[in-house]
Amino acid sequence: MLVGYARTSTHDQVAGFEDQIEHLKRLGVEKVFAEQASAVGDRPQLASCLDFLREGDTLIVTRLDRLCRSTAHFCEVFDRLERKGAAIRVLDLGIDTSSPTGRMVAEIVVAVAAFERRLLLERQRVGIAAAKAQGKYRGRAPTARRRFAEVIELRRAGVLPAEIAIRLGISRSSVFRALREAKASAMP
The missing domain is CATH 1.10.10 (Arc Repressor Mutant, subunit A)
Structure with missing residues (x-):
């Protein structure tokens, strides 16, 4: 089953919202989950969409930023759908995880996110060690x-x-x- 997800951040973005829904319907999407909500806030339609998807289904979005707020969030969604046996198709990037090439691209995005996280943690450890050596780091002050x-x-x-x-x-x-x-x- 082809399942679509459409989102805009505000209710003012009517044209963009309707355009996404129409585009998804032209592609033959049978069920569209749509909401007008910030990417960082609560998104009940996205949660319902991810729960709805089953093995063999494909989630279609017009743009990746309509679905995910960050690379790490994409990794979460990709992993969740992988466990369910569902695919993702991102139209603007040409990603389709039902094909070997699209799956490879998605896995590269996941690998880049993991690499970014490891770099961040390493820089954090180095910075803390340097601050401790200079006597400037004592950790978070216990407020209570x-x-x-x-x-x-x-x-x-x-x-x-x-x-x-x-x-x-x-x-x-x-x-x-x-x-x-x-x-x-x-x-x-």
């Missing part, structure tokens, strides 16, 4: 720990732990940790 004195003060005033967490904007577990540490340090 800075508020432990206030936790103790509020608890002594009779405020319950759940309320303390809400008032100070910290987790309940941080409140209990502060109370445990205060109790342990008070013991002889």
Whole structure:
């Protein structure tokens, strides 16, 4: 079955939205999932579309950016459809994973994304090591720990732990940790 997905970011993009749907229908798409939503927000139609696809189906999109917000997101979608036995056809790039060449192109995109991720992590490790060597890196400052004195003060005033967490904007577990540490340090 040919399944289409069309998306625009805003409701103002009516012409582009309708053009995508018409293009998909001209290609013989039997079911079109369409929505006008930002790529970074919640996309219920995309979720429904990916759930709907079955083995042997082909998902068709007019442009890759209508489907995926990043290379990493493409990797997720590609992997999910691979496990289902479904293919992807991206019209503007000529990718069709039902053919050996299209599959290779998609796999290259996935490999590039993995390579980018490894480079990013390596640069991050090198940067952290250099900062530590210069004494500039101490990690993320524990935000709740800075508020432990206030936790103790509020608890002594009779405020319950759940309320303390809400008032100070910290987790309940941080409140209990502060109370445990205060109790342990008070013991002889």
